[in-house]
Amino acid sequence: MIKQVNMSSNQTLTILIIVGVLMTLTGLFLSTFTSVSDSEFLINISLWLIEIPGMFLLLLNGTFLKTIYSRIAMGLVAFVLIGAAFKIMHWPFNSILIGVGCIGIVIVYGISFLKKPIKKRLDYLKLAWVMVRYLGALLAVYHIIGNEYHILTTALMILALMDYILPKIKNKTLFE
DSSP: OHHHHHHHHHHHHHHHHHHHHHHHHHHHHHHHHSOOTTHHHHHHHHHHHHHHHHHHHHHHHSSGGGSHHHHHHHHHHHHHHHHHHHHHHTOTTHHHHHHHHHHHHHHHHHHHHHHOSSOOHHHHHHHHHHHHHHHHHHHHHTTSSOGGGHHHHHHHHHHHHHHHHHHHHHHTOTTO
């Protein structure tokens, strides 16, 4: 029963990632060869559609959720979400909450990475993604950089997904 649920979620997430890739290619085609004004919006949405399901696919099939560090990271994600709500409401301390959450997530994930006895290329790609995603978000909140860093996080996620998915496709074990 558990295998079937995992297979179903893997299949759903993989389909969402494929749809995101197709939408990105469509948006790139439209922005290059036509004068459609919303092609940039389509590209941005589709990049998110690659990255978010990709994050869940790697999390659900990895070992991080089985550690104590995942619970700490989830608490820090709550800090980020509360900070974002504070920012939307223009309440004080919003940047501090977001900062504590983002830096904490990077530190906790880094410690979890260092504690792993065997580190593969996928582990390094996931660490790079977490660092760029959360430190970039923090720098964007403080207006030090723009949101252009997002393309780097998506590129890291695509590399990590390729490192995860391609061997599974070769062995025909992607949905097992």
